[in-house]
Amino acid sequence: MIINHPLLGPCDAQEFIYKGDARLIDRPDGMSDGAEAAFYDYAYLRDNPAGEHRELWFHEQGDRSWLVVTRNTLTHEITSVELARDVARSRGRSA
Amino acid sequence: MHDLAPLTALGTTRPRQDTIGPLTISEAPDWALASVAARLEQERACADALAGLLGGPAPGIAQHVQGAELGAFWIGPHIWLIEAPYTPDLAQRVKSACGGSASVTDQTDAWVRFDLTGGGIVAVMERLSNLDIAQMQPAQARRTVIEHLGCYVIRHADSLTIYGPRASAQSLHHALVTAAKSAL
């Protein structure tokens, strides 16, 4: 597969390490009430769609960026690639 | 000055050089490296400091810049490797220049450097790396995998520089020489 890195352009997916569902960005607050249930959902449950899937890839043998790749799990077609850090910020994560 | 004698990454006192057909592969131990990573919200100041060091703008994505004394190449968002003829205090010098705008780390001995000069560079590299070496323009710098090793590859007008993980210098050297013998 080829991942069109937002900075570097097309890169062989072999340079990347796959982590999984991009929801892993949305880590719950460990100090909140109900944290255990929220973390169970966060760590263990997956939509696992047959179709479009937003997922985390790490460019380990490249620029060490974490990326959010939107990829179709039926065809492997990739429709968008974003820097995960930007996605994280857009989802309200900060320091 | 201390009296510890350095070894090259290949474990000898004199750098190794191999000529295979038109191509020469040279171990180049006399380089210093330091990484510069911009601090959060100091990206501009860091770039300015680098520009001061390099005498021109810091390299853009996947680019290498050669200044009067120092060179630099991009290795990730807001992070660069600075290279200079060997000096023990490169990191210190870069750190002084950057002040609080960057995190600077000595990387000199994290890497082994090989320079490929002469003919056949493309033919050899296409047996080693998935980079499109034939289309790579001078001053481009990319990370790639060579026989399972993550390396930086910098294209110069008539040569090519490879930085590989120092501990695997022998494996990398073996891969380069083997590929050259095979392809040339």
Add this chain to the structure above:
Amino acid sequence: MRLPSGGQIDRTQKLSFRFDGQYYKGHPGDTLASALMANGVRLMGRSFKYHRPRGVLTAGSAEPNALVALRTGGRQEPNTRATTIELFDGLQAFSQNAWPSLRFDALAINDRLSNFLTAGFYYKTFMWPAAFWEKLYEPLIRRAAGLGAITTKPDPDAYDKGFVHCDILIIGAGPAGLMAALTAGRAGARVILADEDSRMGGQLNSERFAIADMTAPDWAAQILAELSTRPNVRLMSRTTVFGAFDHGIYGAVERVSDHLPRPAQGKPRQILWRIYSRRAILATGALERPIAFANNDRPGILNAGALRSYANRWAAAPADTVAVFTNNDDGHRTAADLMAQGITVAALIDTRADAPTLPGVECLAGAQVIDTTGRLGLNSVTVRLANGRTRKLKVGALGVSGGWNPNLALSCHQRGRPRWDDTIAAFVPTADLPPGMSVAGAAEGQFSTHAALSTGAARATQALADLGRIATPPDLPQTEDTPSRITPFWHVTGDKRAWLDFQNDVTVKDVKLAHQEGFRAVEHLKRYTTLGMATDQGKSSNMGGLAVMAELTGQSIAQTGTTIFRPPYTPVALGALAGRSTGQDFRPRRLTPSHTWATEQGAVFVEVGLWMRAQYFPRAGEKTWRETVDREVLATRASVGVCDVTTLGKIDVQGRDAAEFLNRIYCNGFAKLAVGRVRYGLMLREDGIAFDDGTAARLAEDHVVVTTTTANAVAVYRHMEFARQCLWPDMDVQLISTTEAWAQYAIAGPNSRKLLQKLVDPGFDISNDAFPFMACTEITVCNGCPARLFRISFSGELAYELAVPTRYGDALMRRIMAAGAEFDLTPYGTEALGVMRIEKGHAAGNELNGQTTALNLGMGRMVSTKKDSIGAVLSRREGLNTPDALRLVGFRPKNPKARIPAGAHLLAKGAQMLAANDQGYVTSACYSPCLQTHIAIGFLKDGAARMGESLRAVSPLTGEDIEVEIVSAHFIDPEGERLRA
């Protein structure tokens, strides 16, 4: 026989070769198959199941029959298609799956028993008695099965991998591919033209008609000559594109040296190319298919087009008198070409009642071949004429054409399904192609040469347009544009066996039986009968089998469907897929800075991940490794030892938020770590299980150096980047690995400070007061060499870790050794390191096994509840905190000389050896030379509360059962006085 004229062979040179020991001669340009044919050899192999005699069926890579073992020794290569082996001088080939000889094969008895050995017979029998399967039935079956034999010797040849990039990859250099390449090449695009054959031109090399005013092969050569001058065009002959993978990546194998007796020095046998393309044009032509009729499998019965190829390209024929059996017009072209090459065509047998005629040969319209004779080669064919009478023809060869299948395998590698086209009676590619691919020429079902040229140009023009280039397609030369008419005809009805899959011996009867037993889905048919599972991947057989099944079910072929085409297009040598990653080069090595020095000391090395570490340093007179390790441990604890610990991961963490960042990464507190201090840290995974441990040394407010275990260095760095970029993107933290930048040595033992004081430059006070346990600092050593010093201890002794830039690592080690001579400094390896950490009760990889929690490790209280760190929440789950949770404890054997096996399980005395009685397990064990007893650590249910209890460490696997006492895991200096001395 060799025909007197023609052919693209060099008759001026003779090549000598051997087949089954017999010497023959051929010419450059020959394949093994054409050369054998020219020498009158028709019998080349045996079939898989019935051991029927087999001759060549095709003239290319789809060959199912003429499989030989090529070469000898470590280069012995089974199942090699004689049709693709380029002849070289001294070639040796051997027939296979035949004993004692190819002509007299004992297992041909299976053919007599064929009525018992029908499809799937083995599912119905050999069940009694149960034990006989492995002992009797299966060995018999296995011995009879298989095709060629491999040597178990290492393959002496090397293989390369390579990577190439192009705008347009053109697969197949026949008329369509050549025209596509010309179009794209002239437009300036980066083009790769790949063809499996040694000689590009595809089908044109086998034809007699003209293109423009040239012969077809000459026209092809002319186009290739132009292409070879274009720097933007790369011609890759002997290169099989075997797979279409995601996003325009194609796998291809170039056979660099297979046409040579052996590869030249330093050169590979083959190269696996990963081709990165933006567009691809599939121009792989078409493959002819047989017709099934009784005894249609004898040597001498070939595909008609192959017969034509042998005559035209190689000036070879299996016999001087032949017949042709066809259901389409292309069979007529074959007959005409054969006659033009001086071969007698006894009859042209055409199943079509309205078959056209051909001057110079008797055309038997509406006729069918109903049987053949000839034990080891064809003698005659029996034809049923349109009027119902039969006629026997004495022929040595029969060319059979059941029509042509577009060679579309690659178009289906991403699970596209082909579409049935009635006009050509074949499957053609649909629009559901791998993205970026288009199909041209016969591969698309365009069977005339004119259509191939024009579609080749058109696909290239479109591909160029897709890439933003405007092309001017070259003028199309004049050439044949005759439609090939066909009336589908799949098999001649009759009682005798009619072969569909020649290699696997699947006949029409087998398909009928599968239908009768309900195996009607195409995949069931394939799996039940093995139809199409031969080494040709069903290229010659699938279509016929499908057609027969369609007939039986009353469905159309389109409704019946087809099995899935999967990579590789033709079989690929595993050596090529592995490339250089074999033997010692399987994976790179990482060497420590003291490697050369340790080698000089006679160290024994051990693989630790990719690292090579000194395991121990044997001295003359030491008889066992234990003796050496005991000495190293005792010397270290008595005075001082040194060990290279460079392999521990080092991550430079900088930034204003460095400490707070680590506070979230580690389960224990880090926010308040003072500058100049080191702290032990335990990292959890988000699921609350221990991930890694190490130390963090705060060199400055905004600078912490983190160490990880050797094994997890890469994973921890990745994990920290994830946290930095994805979880807390606005923390001011920068990370970079410095693992290899520093040579780091542990100097341990009561005299370690004294030794260090000799190396550390004046001005740096490392006295216990100035530099206490868990201190860190940046210093210089040896008159100004920059260094880092950490007062940390894995051994439990007064100990330091000293780091200098890697290039000085070797010199520093030698200097340390020299300085330590007065203290009898002893270098120690990973074994002694392991013994000392077990004596001290430190967890390592065996304890941090991904299944244990902080609680299990005895560090439950370290998990801070006052902050949100990774893994803290889920570590609190009920199942991880049961009252009888495993706890890390120590074990001492009742008999000090009794070894406690690591991996033993813990059972109560007298308890039965049952899982229900399992109370835990031993993780790490060693002999403690200090305590003069074997010791071990491990996990025991509720272990913390069971000190002093006696249990058994049982290891039925190794036959051990040891009585042990539960003790603290801290065998040595439990109060930590030595560390702080």
Add this chain to the structure above:
Amino acid sequence: MRYSGFRVIKEALTGHKGWTSAWRDPDPQPHYDIVIVGGGGHGLATAYYLASQFRQHKVAVIEKGWIGGGNVGRNTTIIRSNYLLDGNEPFYEFSLKLWEGLEQDFNYNAMVSQRGILNLIHTDAQRDAYIRRGNAMILNGADAELLDVAQLKREYPFLNYDDARFPIKGGLAQRRGGTVRHDAVAWGYARGADSRGVDILQNCEVTGFRIENGQCLGVETSRGFIGAGKVGVAVAGNSSRVMAMAGMRLPIESHVLQAFVSEGLKPVIPGVITFGAGHFYCSQSDKGGLVFGGDIDGYNSYAQRGNLPVIEDVAEGGMALFPGLGRVRLLRLWGGIMDMSMDGSPIIDRTDIDGLYFNGGWCYGGFKATPASGWCFAHLLATDQPHETATAYRFDRFQRGYMIDEKGMGAQPNLH
């Protein structure tokens, strides 16, 4: 019809006219006591044991395509019970025992071949871990044997002992492990179930569950509604998709695992060999092909096809272990979809919806589990109680912290 050698001979002499269809092709009934969704190995085995052990005869198996078309027909055919953890080992040992009597039980020769399975050891830590595992196996009633290098050289002389980057230091063998003709397992169970009255409905795709008041009443299918007292789902490779129709999210990701077969060769590899320093395992089929595999591709996929990096990685492992493989050719490769669970172990459990049961998350260990999975799922469906060897395979183990994590990789499915 009973299969036997005698029958084969008789049919051979009478033109094979007597063979009947291995299973019927019935029309769906409006209602069954139990409907199994998924005509793969596990679904068919469940139906077979429901009929043969639990006296459930009004049972249907519904399959969207042709039976045995999923992972039971696209795996590397290995059976073994060499597990470490108490949650797993009794179950897999139960499965291995069922394999041992399977052919006589369902009267179909699935070529259960106990030629042994070997896991190679390359480091001391690996040896410690394998000793722990071998002991766990023995404590659970399975067989295990620790082999030293000398023994290995005798039994597997062709492995790389002299020029290995990661030298072989021993091996853990399970002699009772081996291989089975995979398709025949599906066919044998199908035939056995069919002959006991189970309706096998091919080309019948589930399009939804009819759930009212928290109770599952049946399934909507491409062949109409089929009512059911209980519905059991065993659809490896589609678990998340199917259970989403019941509104459930699962602790599962679907990944592609590639498998490989070489051209046919005369016998060379005696049993199943697993490399311990790379991703490669291999056996040789009765037909002569080397059947081998390695790691999953590593990304979520439902595409049943993989990519070059893993193909190359597997070949590298193969060559590193067995340097004589260089000239052996890869004939065919394919991909199967593995429902990778969050701890690498399966789920056989009720759901929160009454009457709806789930069997899945087999990662790439599903084939060897087929008999026990079928038996245990049948037990659960018939009795509403988990079978004694499958009590740990609960949905709520993740929430409660009772993971069964053989590899110790945590909630990262592609690492299991």
